[in-house]
Amino acid sequence: MVHSALLVAALLPIAAQAANDWNTPCFGECNWDITDGNGSGTLRLLGSQTGVSDLTTAAGWTILDCDPNVADQDIRLVCHDPDAGCDHVNQNGAEGTLVRLPTSCGSVPFALVTRMWVHQDQKIPASKRALIMRRDGSQPTVKGISLATDFAAVDPDVNGNVTLFLQGSSIPGVAGNFTVTPPTGVAAAKRGLFSWIGDTLKGLSEVHKNITGSSPINFEKDVPLFDQSFSCPQNGAVPAFSGEAKVDLNGKVDGTVSYGVAAAGSIIPPKLDEFGLFVGLDTTVTGTLGLDATLTGSISSGKIPLFETGIPGLDFPKILSIGPTFSVNAEATASLDANLNVDVDLAYTIAGAQLFFPPSSNPAGSYKPGDSNLKLSVSPNVTSHGQVAAHLIPSLAFGVDVLSGAAKATINLDVDASAGVDLSLSAVAEAATGTDGKSAGASFGGCVDVTTGLAVTAGADASLLSFFDKSTSVDLFTKTFDLFKKCFGDNPARRAYTGRAARAALMAKRDSVGCPSSLFGTAASVVEEAVPAGR
Incomplete structure (x- = not known):
């Protein structure tokens, strides 16, 4: 079935390169991998050149102030390398652009730019000053950017839709090992979904035997399910006696479980088209x-x-x-x-x-x-x-x-x-x-x-x-x-x-x-x- 096949690729640990390349800027297309040890997965976003951009060092940005534990916030940053593409975020205006964030900034991998301005605080920490000073000795301008995660607030008519393909596994450490990757490019995404699904079907019979690292599910208990007793009085030829009805269950479950997920849809506007578990x-x-x-x-x-x-x-x-x-x-x-x-x-x-x-x-x-x-x-x-x-x-x-x-x-x-x-x-x-x-x-x-x-x-x-x-x-x-x-x-x-x-x-x-x-x-x-x- 279509929905089941989407996630099969997420569970085939055959060597491949990680989808997310921190050395390449995300301009129009972006990938992100789960690497925190709690499962594994890859997310691909596909949009227009004005719809998807990057605030990492790969795009020439250095972030000065950012809370790593908060999603919606104002941050300070500077463009340390204009040649890497800092101005890309300003195509058609920065507002409404979906951007990739470094792991040290924010609790989310992607956020929306809702505002960009020249920050009143132009101070640059001494620890970062040597890294971002221009060759001519000048200091780059410190910018301020407001980040938000209300994806429904963006008008898709401005920068177009941003499509998402997602595949993940409960097994840690296999991100980037998926044998079938999502389509590349907006046009390919529209016509490539079913071919992607068809390819993943080929590996269906091998999925379960090829994965290790399942989570244990264990239980053992002796449980009284029902226990009721009566002192029954004499009834004709039936003498008085103490009666009881008792049901016990001694149960045990011993096993392991693993799971995978795949989804396809769009983040702008927020919409899920396909899902499988x-x-x-x-x-x-x-x-x-x-x-x-x-x-x-x-x-x-x-x-x-x-x-x-x-x-x-x-x-x-x-x-x-x-x-x-x-x-x-x-x-x-x-x-x-x-x-x-x-x-x-x-x-x-x-x-x-x-x-x-x-x-x-x-x-x-x-x-x-x-x-x-x-x-x-x-x-x-x-x-x-x-x-x-x-x-x-x-x-x-x-x-x-x-x-x-x-x-x-x-x-x-x-x-x-x-x-x-x-x-x-x-x-x-x-x-x-x-x-x-x-x-x-x-x-x-x-x-x-x-x-x-x-x-x-x-x-x-x-x-x-x-x-x-x-x-x-x-x-x-x-x-x-x-x-x-x-x-x-x-x-x-x-x-x-x-x-x-x-x-x-x-x-x-x-x-x-x-x-x-x-x-x-x-x-x-x-x-x-x-x-x-x-x-």
Whole structure:
């Protein structure tokens, strides 16, 4: 897809020269690289000769006073080398010209000139005097320039549009190693976008295997998702007892993530035309769902936040910033009408995943279940239709801010690992205690179906582009694995397995947890089995 391909070049670490050359002035066309160690990237700006200029030493300027931590400010500077092109900024007037700044001046790589004048303070620091004095011994005039970053305030009819091409990676140190570079020249930019995208597609299959330096995403916690108890009074033949419904999840996430971004549009006027996000993911998700219940009714824990932490971001100041976070949520639901004890494992491995948003077809990577263990015990003297489900949901959220708020969105990538137990039992008479399906008494029968599932989805919570809005939500990978399925006991009991729809309708009538109306027997083991991966 077009948007995915834009960013592929940002992730191919093959030797090349850095895009930003501090020895060459930016006149009409300018590049800038991220070099601060927090990711890497290259930005190219293309405009008219009057629209893009330079205030660095390459263009003959020496800046005297400038706050390196502020974007909008007044600075003092002198032209120490007129032959290098200082006057270029004055073509068609300095006001409204976008200029490159040295790293020592301002918190942004580019700013707008809103005013230029002869400064009243003509003093030149002694440390710089020898460097900027003219050959004839005269002192250059100290100028003042007002800098701003309100790109929307510029009338593009004055100096024309300034186009931007941006590509970046969360991996530090690979700026300038991109194998496909953005177009050069305004005319080339207009006709070269699609050829650039086509070239980057060629490297798509090699991107993930060629990068190193991914950020770790780790989590491990034993979490009580639901715990409710009652002192149940005597009810006819049912004696008083203490009942409890408890759901626990022991979850673990261990993996790494890397990401890349590409964008195309214009900084004057502020407009984003194309955007793509790439996520490389390797992770294992494991856990154990445990449920113990001697009550009846339904349980819904809702989505419970368990953990959240930041991941190193990627910042092209005032142009595009990405702030990722890693979080883990959990959720449990159950419908109960028997003495029930369940332990079932979650186990998945995601390897070499390549996920794009907006999505491309057939995302790469493998998604495999691992070995699991299952333990299920239930009271054998009741007719039961029970369901239990748990979800462990690692999530990556990428907050995107384009051109100082001109567009904002949060792109979410959720990996929902789930386990479910679907139980249908029918008691004809008092059953013998069994240790597995085969040894259970003939009058104790039914079916148990244990499934695990993995769903990888992506979505956005706000509009960013016409094709990329808050209604965009896509399934990147969805699969259910039948972990265990067995029917046992006599034929009438087996026929009690009536299907999920019927049991769901039955359970929907229950909206709370309460005391049972009939006597539950001691839970007997129905199955205890290790289930190999891929069964």
